[in-house]
Amino acid sequence: MITVTILGAGNVATHLFKAFDTAENVQVKQWYNRSLKSIQTYKNKVALTDDLSQLEQADVYIIAISDDAIANLSSKLTFTDRLVVHTSGSVNVHDLDKKNRRGVFYPLQTFSKAAAIDFTNVPICLEVLEKADLKTLKVLAKAIGSKTHKLNTDQRKALHLAAVFVNNFTNQLYRVAHEITEAEGVEFDILKPLILETANKVQDLSPYMAQTGPAKRNDKKTISKHLQLLKSEQHKAIYELLTSSIQHTHGRKKL
Template sequence: MISVVIIGSGNVAQHLISAFVKSETVDVIQVFSRNLDADIKNFEASKITNDFEQLKEADLYIISVTDTAVHAVSNQIPFEKKLVVHTSGSVAISELNEKNKRGVFYPLQTFSKNKSVDFSEIPICIEAENETDYQLLEKVGKSISEKIFNINSEQRKALHVAAVFSCNFVNHLYAIGNKICDENEIPFEILQPLIIETANKIKTLTPVEAQTGPAKRNDTQTINAHLNFLQETTQKEIYKILTKSIIDNGKKL
């Protein structure tokens, strides 16, 4: 078994713990949490510590904290020449303290509290400074996921930006659509089959091929009607920017 210590008790950390508990390859021997009362499902409270000096020796230390805390946390690990990784999409491997061997174990997914996920379908992006460490991370990754990718820090930065566009911004557009529905006494669930079909189409088509709508058709009459309907300035600006982007993208093809 590969012994692992997880540092952090937030959404990503908790989902990782839940996945590793089911693994026959990985043994999470300890979790560091600033809050000893953290509710970590399927994990013994006696194995939780809030003292870095009490960290146990392990094969792998996974830092799963906010991006801004990664560097400081790595400095507090009381060991040298151990394999230490973080789970961030936007933090470079070089942010980890070089007293230890460094790597990245980045599960590319949106995690929410109390919302279970199928980890076997989640891509895990791995980076390490040498082949031996990479192989260990790959083994850990394959114990919970079928999708392992070798992604360096520059690639991961690009991937994280792409994920913000593809996930966070899209979800915000759902929120705008939901608000428009609420204001007009329309149940948002009417849009859900459309949302699901749009997401499913990009499994077989490129996003450009899947694009539909008035901007794709350059239907100025419908576009102007929508802009006249919208009352909020921010919604109008978002509509204009996205419409222009779709039209401009079509001109480049």
């Protein structure tokens, strides 16, 4: 049985608690947050505290808060020589206070409190400074059904940057598409099978091989028509930038 204490009450912390709470070999001993109101819903499932000095002994302390606050919170922990990890994709493991053993338990997924998460589909990226701690984090990840990947800080930062492109930026493109369809009274839902097929295609093909469309074909007439249809200057700029990027990737001459 691995004992865990969670520090923070955001999306990642909440989903980790739910996953650990249903895992057979994990016990969440405490859940800390500065404001108990944020986690009051779980008072009958786990011991809550807003006092760092009241944290009890646990095998792993997971800091799941905003990146800018991780170093400060770790420095305020009142104990020493225990395993403290953060869940960030971009924060250096050395930003954690060195009075404790340090590590990273980074779940690579998009988290929203209202959306259920199946951790069997969530890879966990691990980093430790002491070899023995890697085994502990692997067992913890396995308990919630996640596969693990051992990465160093630079690799994790690169992966997090790539994740912004495939998730956050892609979602913004969905939003642009929604604005375009909405302006003409077309249902955005008509695009959803295409969205799914695009995501499914890269499970078997590289993004390079999966690319299609007017930019790859260098279809100048279609590209020109699209630019004329776009009413927003921001949308035009996005279209032109991505078209240029695709043309560069596939060796096409720019407009």
